Amino acid sequence: MEVTRRNFKESLNAVYSALEEADFLAIDGEFSGISDGPNVSALTNGLDTPEERYSKLKKHSMDFLLFQFGICTFKYDQTKSKYITKPFNFYVFPKPFNRTSPDLKFICQSSSIDFLASQGFDFNKVFCQGIPYLNQEEEVQLREQSEERRHQHANGVGTPSFISPSSKGPAHVPEEHKDFINRVIFYLFLIAFFCSFPTRFQRKLIYQTLNWKFPKGIHVETVETEKKERYIQVIKVDDEERKRREQQKREREQEELNDAVGFSRVIHAISKSGKLVVGHNMLLDVMHTIHQFYCPLSGAFVLFLHEIDLQDFKEVTMCVFPRLLDTKLMASTLPFKELITNTSLAELEKQVKESPFKSPQVETAEGFHSYDTAQQQLHEAGYDAYITGLCFVSMANYLGNLSRSLTSKRYIPYLNVTGPDLQPKRDHVLFVTFPKEWKTSDLYQLFSAFGNIQVSWLDDTSAFVSLSQTDQVQIAMNTSRYAESYRIQTYAEYVKGKHQNKEKLGQTPKSWGEDGWRKPHYASATSAATFGYPRYTLPDDDEAEEKESPEGNDAEGTVTWQQAPAVHGRKGQKKKKSKGVFFF
């Protein structure tokens, strides 16, 4: 279902009931850009620590706009033995609510816009019909302002302090406004009148004069025409009528406020449902969702009191999405990593249709757009959410008895990894610097004697190179000793140098354990969420990380996916139960 400003209100109930009945839902976002700093491939490096990845995305991605939000709900129908899906495709745009509301600026990245254009993306739907939204602070502010105006109106309005600082009676009416106010009083002999919009000061005078002359029998209201012309409507009424009209006015204002909260209401509903939310490589989606609809994580254009660090972000995420699962992470972890060669969404979707997986049985609910995976509509958020959900079901079915546990609503399989972030071993990683003309192929050439390597670019003149064998590190170091055009450091040397630089800048260096691991302090947990870009591209690396995982792995270190108690229902979900480890 395509949802824009035009059909948003009438679609809300369909959204709510889809969320209510869903066993789980998948989400996806489309953005006006990815990186305002380094180029996209350099933005998130395979060897980033969680802090680095989060900080980079926060710094370089939050000023883009999440302008299309896809939700696809999945509900298992036992009689049909299939999933009933309800895909929604929302267009979102921060249309200013009124002349005093924040005028948001966002960045567009030409390559992203051009890419979406080539996929047939409809920008007019975003910019002309996008559903508005407010974050929580903006919503609170607007509600407070509205309350304050109502209060002021009820009690009469104060005048600027330099005119009559403590006046409770009518304000002193300056000479040049006396005519105007007399006309206002004169007109009140008629039943009602409209006054073309006066200045703020004149408006105050009107309210005051009327409150003073007719303390009960007048209803005053600001009316805005479709052409944005504003009038003051003044109507003589009896007490009952006045109350009725004030009630009407309050209701109208409440509705306008709800309209302004707009798409955020959908996110609030997802959050309240407590349902499992699945996404593919969803860190950026979750960051943007929280940034736009809850609290700004960062931003050149946004005033905020303090930066949200990774720990804060995790806590907010746990509140907003108590249960998250990333299909890219899932596909990159045992047992799936041995079955799936390419974890991009499009490729994953193809692979989980083939043996040993099975295409899940799905049916689109009546009245919803039916997607055909043969005609790929990738990069429409609703479609991407739909196939993300399909991938999840296929993989979960492979693990066995998913549908039963989902429908029984007692157990949900998800990655239950808790505790502080792990700092993986990087013994096999080299930090290489070289002339800016070098390309990846030059690095492959340089290390051609060492077999398979993995290159993670840092900037124009440096990269991490992961060797497949740790014992080759010393050979590479020795070989490079006399090289002039390039330079090699071990990962440990690189980190030490970085910490020394930080120390110079007055920061405390982090402590490292003897074995190169920072010791995690485990916390007991009943709920956890995990998502992100997997960085396990090398077998050594993966095993090391899995071995250190305090929970979620059995003794053999092979099974990462296990059944764990679900946290469902509305109760307590806003309370942080524990902290989870985020895999980036």
Added chain:
Amino acid sequence: MEVTRRNFKESLNAVYSALEEADFLAIDGEFSGISDGPNVSALTNGLDTPEERYSKLKKHSMDFLLFQFGICTFKYDQTKSKYITKPFNFYVFPKPFNRTSPDLKFICQSSSIDFLASQGFDFNKVFCQGIPYLNQEEEVQLREQSEERRHQHANGVGTPSFISPSSKGPAHVPEEHKDFINRVIFYLFLIAFFCSFPTRFQRKLIYQTLNWKFPKGIHVETVETEKKERYIQVIKVDDEERKRREQQKREREQEELNDAVGFSRVIHAISKSGKLVVGHNMLLDVMHTIHQFYCPLSGAFVLFLHEIDLQDFKEVTMCVFPRLLDTKLMASTLPFKELITNTSLAELEKQVKESPFKSPQVETAEGFHSYDTAQQQLHEAGYDAYITGLCFVSMANYLGNLSRSLTSKRYIPYLNVTGPDLQPKRDHVLFVTFPKEWKTSDLYQLFSAFGNIQVSWLDDTSAFVSLSQTDQVQIAMNTSRYAESYRIQTYAEYVKGKHQNKEKLGQTPKSWGEDGWRKPHYASATSAATFGYPRYTLPDDDEAEEKESPEGNDAEGTVTWQQAPAVHGRKGQKKKKSKGVFFF
């Protein structure tokens, strides 16, 4: 004529010939936003100095995108006694040229986007079909790269230095690539073959091997399919055929480069034409035009060697647009300011249809979209350019014998004010600070005893207030002495305070003449340009400025518009003749 990427190349000749035959042309731009700093009304203050205005716009407006560019050419047809107009409406978008070209980021401002959306603006035309462009540096870089590639190809390519630093013969072929290269040589027994795209290193090996084995008889070329898949095409040819193919390839590359230069070619053509360019409140249009299509003035996202200051900007502008005229400035200056009450484009267009002005006789050239001013299509750039031209003709006709002088191509009336920027007297201006709750009406209230005032907001808690009588300044100052909620300074005190702050920051204070004016150093001039937002809102102010204007005013200080020798033709226009004063 609506011009997008789809019909750009076939429309270029129509653009060129319209410019060639035009007596003058009008331009207008639509942007993705106006201000990324203070709100739009505070961005440009009526009392800004030229430096301040330029600096503010440079700092807060250059990261938006000029995405619709309107040009309307006007040619006087003597037989018909009317102007023949050719309006063009270009959609512009910085589509990346290839994978190595800059990935431009630009800011969108919700209010601007929402406003354009409400006017029926078609964003899909911009983002999906916008004409690409390059600034001069990007163009030079791309042409150099292309030249370099050609040169490398002709001479064989060097290998990375760590393999064979001084090799002129074939490169050392590493063991794992030998099979590949042998296959390449083997295939050359066939007539031609395609090679699916190899790594950069393999590509080098191929080029070298082929150059070594077949120094004359091979044509090698990189081919990109529509799906962006790249191949190397290798064809055995004789010497003549090889030359022919290389010539073809060069021409194709040149055409691709010209396509990448795209819309900038239109701006270059305007510049080369040397024709009078008219705009309404055109400072921002000119700044954006130079920023996007010539040299970045500033930018958070653009790497640049040095900031372009006001003086640099003027010099660049004189080169790019040797003759500029701003209709808003014209309408705000004598004799028009006494006839025209509202200088916004829409209102001006209405007023110059009425007595004492006359609607100009115009006719749209065949094959061009005919605009109807009764059905206002304001904020389509082509339409705005069209009515800007109409306003210019009406006002110029009022001054007399415009059409004759235009058609004779000997004299063009324009503001010929030269010399350094004037620093106008601000004796009647007060600098007022107050609590942030204050609105304009509070200021009107505060100064209600002083008759008509003008308020120019600086920020939330300060504004310039211009009194109509200079002798009231002292009264206001005295009255404010005991005020607690607000504070008043004279303009001179304010400026002094500002300079003292600058001095503290290590900057040299500017010298001021005894009479409060900085002495201008006049330069003789044969050409000048002027445009911008007029700040003459008070009679005193206007007269003061006009009195000091070294040229362009007669002794009575009443006529600002006079005939002056036109600078036309292509000769010498790229040479800076003199500097002009820009009125902001």
